[in-house]
Amino acid sequence: MSEPVIEVRNVTTVLGRATIHRDLSLSVNANEVLAIIGGSGSGKTTLLRLMLGLERPTAGEVRILGQVLGECAHSELDRVRHRWGVLFQQGALFSSLTVFDNVALPLRELGGVSKEMITRLVMRKLAQVGLAGGDALKLPAELSGGMIKRVSLARALILDPQLLFLDEPTAGLDPASSKKFVQLIEAMRAEMKLTVVMITHDVDTLFALVDRVAVLADKHLVALGTLGEVVRQQHPFINTFFLGHADRCAEENLRHYRVELSTASLLEQEM
Ligand SMILES: Nc1ncnc2c1ncn2[C@@H]1O[C@H](COP(=O)(O)OP(=O)(O)O)[C@@H](O)[C@H]1O
Numbered sequence: 001m002s003e004p005v006i007e008v009r010n011v012t013t014v015l016g017r018a019t020i021h022r023d024l025s026l027s028v029n030a031n032e033v034l035a036i037i038g039g040s041g042s043g044k045t046t047l048l049r050l051m052l053g054l055e056r057p058t059a060g061e062v063r064i065l066g067q068v069l070g071e072c073a074h075s076e077l078d079r080v081r082h083r084w085g086v087l088f089q090q091g092a093l094f095s096s097l098t099v100f101d102n103v104a105l106p107l108r109e110l111g112g113v114s115k116e117m118i119t120r121l122v123m124r125k126l127a128q129v130g131l132a133g134g135d136a137l138k139l140p141a142e143l144s145g146g147m148i149k150r151v152s153l154a155r156a157l158i159l160d161p162q163l164l165f166l167d168e169p170t171a172g173l174d175p176a177s178s179k180k181f182v183q184l185i186e187a188m189r190a191e192m193k194l195t196v197v198m199i200t201h202d203v204d205t206l207f208a209l210v211d212r213v214a215v216l217a218d219k220h221l222v223a224l225g226t227l228g229e230v231v232r233q234q235h236p237f238i239n240t241f242f243l244g245h246a247d248r249c250a251e252e253n254l255r256h257y258r259v260e261l262s263t264a265s266l267l268e269q270e271m
């Protein structure tokens, strides 16, 4: 088993006077898609910000790609920072920059990349996320919600990171655009062999993408496991969250049991 890509160890986070997380531990493995769910204000975005080094834990530590955030020198931090991409909740495109310039930004900040190379990389990434060449010169105000998400994803992936963070990637999209965007995330994940940490409150997104789910409530991680495992936990938030999805949960459970069964029979055969 390889080393976890992210390790959150006994983290307590106090912001202002409020304790947001209390003694929270969690690892993210290479090539998995982990979703963080929890009620509004339960500390999901703060947990993501801790993983990105944008927030410091009050106690405990966060290790990402082998580096303890807060302990490494700036140059070291810059080096690991290029290995992840982030899609923030509010798209966060620069409204005065064209699609091309928005996506090119991380490459220009990196420096040392020729103009021709930037053009090639940006146009290739735009095509990968399903945008036409002609979209490159548009301004964000000229784009639909789905297109803005695609541009943001292109920018998050322009440096070919190994890790992708998504905060509510489908929030604000209509069901059809949401489904298409989820398919795109899955395609990019497979193609780029990404490890993905995602915050979502959308059950469809969860069922389509995740390997494991972490549930934040009462300042703690109240559940962590596959969907099949998590839906079986008795917790008010979990019960409400998955309410009305009993059939799918049953299917997830079945799939889980089938895996358990096949593992068990394999073990028997080996013995
Ligand atoms: N910089 C901050 N200072 C004080 N409180 C904050 C700060 N950022 C977030 N909070 C509070 O922390 C709690 C968790 O916020 P957040 O992580 O954004 O929750 P979520 O993403 O789960 O909705 C909220 O009660 C929020 O008001």
Ligand SMILES: [Mg+2]
Binding pocket: 044, 045, 046
């Ligand atoms: Mg949030």
